[in-house]
Amino acid sequence: xxxxxxxxxxxxxxxxxxxxxxxxxxxxxxxxxxxxxxxxxxxxxxxxxxxxxxxxxxxxxxxxxxxxxxxxxxxxxxxxxxxxxxxxxxxxxxxxxxxxxxxxxxxxxxxxxxxxxxxxxxxxxxxxxxxxxxxxxxxxxxxxxxxxxxxxxxxxxxxxxxxxxxxxxxxxxxxxxxxxxxxxxxxxxxxxxxxxxxxxxxxxxxxxxxxxxxxxxxxxxxxxxxxxxxxxxxxxxxxxxxxxxxxxxxxxxxxxxxxxxxxxxxxxxxxxxxxxxxxxxxxxxxxxxxxxxxxxxxxxxxxxxxxxxxxxxxxxxxxxxxxxxxxxxxxxxxxxxxxxxxxxxxxxxxxxxxxxxxxxxxxxxxxxxxxxxxxxxxxxxxxxxxxxxxxxxxxxxxxxxxxxxxxxxxxxxxxxxxxxxxxxxxxxxxxxxxxxxxxxxxxxxxxxxxxxxxxxxxxxxxxxxxxxxxxxxxxxxxxxxxxxxxxxxxxxxxxxxxxxxxxxxxxxxxxxxxxxxxxxxxxxxxxxxxxxxxxxxxxxxxxxxxxxxxxxxxxxxxxxxxxxxxxxxxxxxxxxxxxxxxxxxxxxxxxxxxxxxxxxxxxxxxxxxxxxxxxxxxxxxxxxxxxxxxxxxxxxxx
Numbered sequence: 001x002x003x004x005x006x007x008x009x010x011x012x013x014x015x016x017x018x019x020x021x022x023x024x025x026x027x028x029x030x031x032x033x034x035x036x037x038x039x040x041x042x043x044x045x046x047x048x049x050x051x052x053x054x055x056x057x058x059x060x061x062x063x064x065x066x067x068x069x070x071x072x073x074x075x076x077x078x079x080x081x082x083x084x085x086x087x088x089x090x091x092x093x094x095x096x097x098x099x100x101x102x103x104x105x106x107x108x109x110x111x112x113x114x115x116x117x118x119x120x121x122x123x124x125x126x127x128x129x130x131x132x133x134x135x136x137x138x139x140x141x142x143x144x145x146x147x148x149x150x151x152x153x154x155x156x157x158x159x160x161x162x163x164x165x166x167x168x169x170x171x172x173x174x175x176x177x178x179x180x181x182x183x184x185x186x187x188x189x190x191x192x193x194x195x196x197x198x199x200x201x202x203x204x205x206x207x208x209x210x211x212x213x214x215x216x217x218x219x220x221x222x223x224x225x226x227x228x229x230x231x232x233x234x235x236x237x238x239x240x241x242x243x244x245x246x247x248x249x250x251x252x253x254x255x256x257x258x259x260x261x262x263x264x265x266x267x268x269x270x271x272x273x274x275x276x277x278x279x280x281x282x283x284x285x286x287x288x289x290x291x292x293x294x295x296x297x298x299x300x301x302x303x304x305x306x307x308x309x310x311x312x313x314x315x316x317x318x319x320x321x322x323x324x325x326x327x328x329x330x331x332x333x334x335x336x337x338x339x340x341x342x343x344x345x346x347x348x349x350x351x352x353x354x355x356x357x358x359x360x361x362x363x364x365x366x367x368x369x370x371x372x373x374x375x376x377x378x379x380x381x382x383x384x385x386x387x388x389x390x391x392x393x394x395x396x397x398x399x400x401x402x403x404x405x406x407x408x409x410x411x412x413x414x415x416x417x418x419x420x421x422x423x424x425x426x427x428x429x430x431x432x433x434x435x436x437x438x439x440x441x442x443x444x445x446x447x448x449x450x451x452x453x454x455x456x457x458x459x460x461x462x463x464x465x466x467x468x469x470x471x472x473x474x475x476x477x478x479x480x481x482x483x484x485x486x487x488x489x490x491x492x493x494x495x496x497x498x499x500x501x502x503x504x505x506x507x508x509x510x511x512x513x514x515x516x517x518x519x520x521x522x523x524x525x526x527x528x529x530x531x532x533x534x535x536x537x538x539x540x541x542x543x544x545x546x547x548x549x550x551x552x553x554x555x556x557x558x559x560x561x562x563x564x565x566x567x568x569x570x571x572x573x574x575x576x577x578x579x580x581x582x583x584x585x586x587x588x589x590x591x592x593x594x595x596x597x598x599x600x601x602x603x604x605x606x607x608x609x610x611x612x613x614x615x616x617x618x619x620x621x622x623x624x625x626x627x628x629x630x631x632x633x634x635x636x637x638x
Contacts, residue, residue, distance in 0.1 A: 056529025230289025428489025
C-alpha cells in the first residue's frame with residue numbers, strides 16, 4: 001500500500017525535492033555541430049556498468065559506443081574503490097565474476113600463485129586502482145565492436161537530446177578537447193552515469209532526496225541518528241527531506257617506504273574545519289555502539305592519561321590514522337581508504353554535495369576540487385597540527401598517498417565517489433523491503449523478472465555534518481540484508497522506448513543504497529546490454545522484450561538470477577534450479593538436489609507449479625533433482 005500511494009504522487013514530490021534546471025545548461029553551443037555518427041548502442045559513462053553493457057553488446061554482434069567525460073575508464077574501481085562491496089561472494093556473477101577472475105590472474109601472472117600479492121588480492125576481490133583500470137582496458141580492447149571516446153561530456157538538458165515522441169533519435173555531446181558539440185545517433189541508449197544525466201535530459205521522472213518512514217515503512221528511513229551497529233538515538237524523526245548521502249574520495253594510501261608520496265598542505269587549507277578532531281582524539285569519542293559502555297570513572301581516568309601524553313582507552317575506539325579513515329588491505333602494501341564510519345569527522349563532506357545530482361559540470365568540478373582540498377587538509381592536520389597529541393601524529397605520519405597510483409593527477413583519485421545521484425522512477429521502484437527477509441531465515445521477496453542476484457547491506461553515509469549532542473551524523477547507517485533478486489523494472493523507464501538505466505536505477509534512498517554497489521551495477525549493465533540487443537533484434541521497445549528470453553541469455557552468459565548456497569554454475573541442473581527458484585517452487589536457500597524427496601515437499605512443489613499431472617516418484621527414494629526434472633517437463637507442456 002505504501003508503494004502504491006507513494007508512486008502515484010512521486011512525480012509531484014520529486015519536483016519539490018529535486019534542485020531543478022541544471023546549473024550552466026542554458027547556454028547555446030558556441031561552435032557548430034559535426035555530422036551525426038550512428039551506433040547500435042550508445043552508452044553514456046565509462047563506469048563499470050557501462051563497460052559491461054558495451055562488452056555484452058559487442059559479444060552479441062552489435063556496435064557499441066562508450067562516451068566518457070574523463071580521460072580514463074573504470075569509474076570508482078579505477079579510482080580507489082579496491083575493496084569490492086559484496087556481502088556474499090557468488091551471489092553476483094556473469095561479467096562481474098569475469099572481471100574478478102582477471103584481477104586474480106593478473107596478480108598470479110606477475111607475482112606467482114604463492115605470492116603475498118595473490119593472497120592480498122583475496123581471490124580477485126581486492127585490487128589496486130591501476131590494476132582495475134588495466135583489466136577494464138584489456139576487456140574492452142579484446143572486443144572488436146566497441147568504440148570509446150574520451151573527454152566527451154553529455155549535459156543533462158533537453159537541448160542536447162533529439163526525441164521523436166517516446167524515442168531518442170540522437171544526442172549532442174560536448175567534445176572537451178576541441179570545444180565542439182558532436183551528434184550521435186543510435187538504436188538504443190544506456191545511461192551508465194552516476195548522476196543520471198541522460199534520463200533527466202530524456203524527461204524520465206526521477207527523485208532526489210530521502211523518503212520518510214510513512215512512505216514505505218522502511219527501517220531507519222528519513223532523518224535518523226543511529227549509533228554505529230546500535231540503536232536509534234535522540235533527534236530521529238524518520239521524516240523525508242531533500243538530503244543525499246555524502247561523497248568522498250577513496251584514497252589509495254600506503255606505509256611502504258619508497259612508495260609514499262607525502263601529503264602536502266593545500267593552498268585553501270582552513271584549520272577551523274578540523275578542530276573538533278582534537279577533542280575526539282584526546283577523549284576517544286566515537287559514534288559506535290560501544291561508546292555507550294564508557295563509564296564516568298573511565299572518562300575521568302582518560303583525562304589523566306591525556307595529561308600524561310598517553311592515548312585514551314575507550315571501548316571500540318579507532319586507533320591512529322584509523323580515527324580519520326577506514327582502510328582495507330590491498331596488494332603491494334596499499335589500502336582502500338574510505339570514510340571512517342565511527343568518526344564524527346572523516347573524509348566524507350556532508351551537505352555541501354547536495355546540489356551535485358542536478359548541477360552542471362562547472363559546479364561539479366568546483367565541488368570536486370573543494371572536496372580534494374578538504375581531504376588533503378584533513379590528513380595534513382592529523383599529521384601536523386600542534387594541538388594534536390604527539391602519539392597520534394606519529395602514527396598518522398607513517399602513511400601517505402601511493403606514489404605509483406594516479407601518476408598524472410598528483411597521486412590523488414581522479415573521480416569523486418558519487419554515492420547517490422538522480423534515482424529514476426521506473427517500471428519497478430526498489431525499496432529496502434525488497435532486500436529484507438519477510439521472516440527470520442527466509443528469502444527477501446522473489447522477483448520472477450530478476451536480472452541478477454545481489455547482496456549488500458542497506459548502507460547510507462551521512463547527509464549532515466556534526467550536530468551538537470547527537471550520537472552520530474544524520475543518515476549514517478548500515479544494516480544487514482540477505483541475497484536478493486533484482487527485477488528488470490529497476491533499469492526500465494516507463495515511457496522512453498529505447499533507453500535503459502542500469503546505474504541511476506529506480507529505487508528509494510534506502511533501496512538504492514544496496515543496489516549502488518559496483519558488482520550489482522556491473523550485473524545490471526550486462527543485463528542492459530542484453531536487453532538492448534534483444535530490442536534491436538526483435539524490432540521492439542525495451543519495455544516489450546520477452547523477459548524469458550532476456551533471462552535465458554543472461555544465464556548462458558554465466559549470470560545468476562537467484563542465489564542458492566549449494567548449486568554451483570557447473571551443476572548440470574543450474575539453469576533448472578534458477579528457473580524453479582524464480583517460479584517460487586524452490587524457496588529455501590539450499591536446493592539439496594540429491595536428497596530424497598518426501599511426500600509433503602512433492603505435493604508443495606506440484607501445487608506451486610500448477611500442472612495437471614503429478615510426476616511419478618517414490619517418496620524417500622526419488623531424488624529432488626529427478627522430481628524437479630520431471631516437474632519441469634510437465635510445466636513445459638502447459
